[in-house]
Amino acid sequence: xxxxxxxxxxxxxxxxxxxxxxxxxxxxxxxxxxxxxxxxxxxxxxxxxxxxxxxxxxxxxxxxxxxxxxxxxxxxxxxxxxxxxxxxxxxxxxxxxxxxxxxxxxxxxxxxxxxxxxxxxxxxxxxxxxxxxxxxxxxxxxxxxxxxxxxxxxxxxxxxxxxxxxx
Numbered sequence: 249x250x251x252x253x254x255x256x257x258x259x260x261x262x263x264x265x266x267x268x269x270x271x272x273x274x275x276x277x278x279x280x281x282x283x284x285x286x287x288x289x290x291x292x293x294x295x296x297x298x299x300x301x302x303x304x305x306x307x308x309x310x311x312x313x314x315x316x317x318x319x320x321x322x323x324x325x326x327x328x329x330x331x332x333x334x335x336x337x338x339x340x341x342x343x344x345x346x347x348x349x350x351x352x353x354x355x356x357x358x359x360x361x362x363x364x365x366x367x368x369x370x371x372x373x374x375x376x377x378x379x380x381x382x383x384x385x386x387x388x389x390x391x392x393x394x395x396x397x398x399x400x401x402x403x404x405x406x407x408x409x410x411x412x413x414x415x
Contacts, residue, residue: 264361267316275305286351341377
């Protein structure tokens with residue numbers, strides 16, 4: 249199989265969301281997610297010392313196989329979160345999934361719909377057998393969502409939990 253270095257797709261859509269490739273033009277948006285006080289409890293400080301939005305976004309894009317903004321299907325110009333596939337291990341046929349959503353959109357099915365599209369990409373374009381996710385143990389909403397989607401608890405590493413789903 250010929251593996252892509254980066255997955256290139258400008259937009260994917262389902263009944264609930266549009267995933268639009270995150271670009272450097274979205275730097276202020278991405279930075280605002282990772283500085284949102286309601287979300288910072290869910291991850292360690294993601295910024296390098298004195299890192300500004302553009303440099304942060306470049307670095308995050310470079311570490312992901314694909315990264316998208318999440319937009320409601322009914323409001324395609326409104327960015328409400330981000331999601332990505334990252335840390336692809338070709339040998340083990342495994343890739344990590346992750347994302348963040350502004351709190352006002354929690355519990356409305358947006359992240360589940362976004363993850364459904366990412367899992368489809370992982371199957372079709374990265375030939376993976378396992379999708380993994382990692383979050384803080386305290387992030388019970390994300391853990392509940394992952395388990396609802398068929399992920400199982402795999403292990404704990406300090407304050408982080410790893411969940412996996414065979415596909």
